[in-house]
Amino acid sequence: MPGAELPHVVSYEDALRDGVPPGTVAVIGGGGIGVDTAAFLVESPDEAVRAAEFAARWDVTVADDLVGDVPQRLPAVGRTLRTGADVTVLRRSGKFGQGIGITSRWVAVGRLRDAGVRMIGGVQEYLRIEPGTLWIRDEDGRETAVPADHVVVCAGQERSPAVEGVTEGVVAEGVAGAGLAPGLAAAGVPYAVVGGARDARSVDAVRATSEAIDAVRTLAP
Numbered sequence: 074m075p076g077a078e079l080p081h082v083v084s085y086e087d088a089l090r091d092g093v094p095p096g097t098v099a100v101i102g103g104g105g106i107g108v109d110t111a112a113f114l115v116e117s118p119d120e121a122v123r124a125a126e127f128a129a130r131w132d133v134t135v136a137d138d139l140v141g142d143v144p145q146r147l148p149a150v151g152r153t154l155r156t157g158a159d160v161t162v163l164r165r166s167g168k169f170g171q172g173i174g175i176t177s178r179w180v181a182v183g184r185l186r187d188a189g190v191r192m193i194g195g196v197q198e199y200l201r202i203e204p205g206t207l208w209i210r211d212e213d214g215r216e217t218a219v220p221a222d223h224v225v226v227c228a229g230q231e232r233s234p235a236v237e238g239v240t241e242g243v244v245a246e247g248v249a250g251a252g253l254a255p256g257l258a259a260a261g262v263p264y265a266v267v268g269g270a271r272d273a274r275s276v277d278a279v280r281a282t283s284e285a286i287d288a289v290r291t292l293a294p
């Protein structure tokens with residue numbers, strides 16, 4: 074997309090690690106990662122504050138000992154508190170938060186609604202990014218401007234290129250950007266490519282963990 078290389082366009086990984094400076098944010102991709110990233114943009118960096126807000130919202134008690142010493146889930150450094158109105162999450166098709174567990178998706182999406190985050194579904198096309206604006210073709214085919222001092226991309230994850238040329242423990246020569254696999258292969262260390270590196274299409278830590286356990290069983294001498 075034109076403008077994708079501009080400095081105010083970052084990946085979700087960068088956004089979650091470094092925070093996003095003040096201003097409006099367009100989040101491209103409204104799956105599980107997009108919904109979590111949007112929440113990150115509008116929630117307090119303080120674990121205790123988030124717990125108190127959660128308790129008040131759902132009218133439940135959160136025991137102090139579950140909160141007080143909990144390490145900060147994410148670094149507070151670089152986090153900017155902004156109102157939901159400053160954040161727009163965009164998605165081409167499907168439900169917002171699709172892929173999050175059936176018992177928690179409505180909570181995750183609900184917290185965005187409560188915060189007033191704009192959610193635009195049915196995006197036909199992402200047209201271009203300009204300083205301050207993301208241009209899209211909306212579900213009615215209209216060219217529409219979305220306020221975006223910053224753009225966070227939560228889409229287009231790809232599995233490791235290693236997988237293209239790999240069967241367990243063997244990596245084809247010349248696989249570019251293959252991460253650890255070539256080094257392990259060269260050193261004669263048994264390995265398996267699992268989890269997100271093997272298949273990045275869905276957010277599924279259960280599958281990643283299960284594949285890792287299977288790999289350990291298979292590879293252990």
Ligand SMILES: Cc1cc2nc3c(=O)[nH]c(=O)nc-3n(C[C@H](O)[C@H](O)[C@H](O)COP(=O)(O)OP(=O)(O)OC[C@H]3O[C@@H](n4cnc5c(N)ncnc54)[C@H](O)[C@@H]3O)c2cc1C
Pocket residue numbers: 105106109110173174252253267268269270275276277278279281282
């Ligand atoms: C915002 C967000 C929300 C998510 N929510 C959910 C959810 O609610 N439910 C769910 O099931 N899944 C969720 N996921 C997906 C889940 O996190 C992944 O499916 C899972 O973490 C994949 O596990 P993995 O071990 O393959 O990769 P990772 O968890 O990414 O682990 C890979 C590890 O390898 C390390 N590493 C990478 N390269 C090297 C190297 N060269 N040398 C040494 N170490 C290296 C990395 O630092 C990292 O620690 C979410 C993901 C994101 C980003």
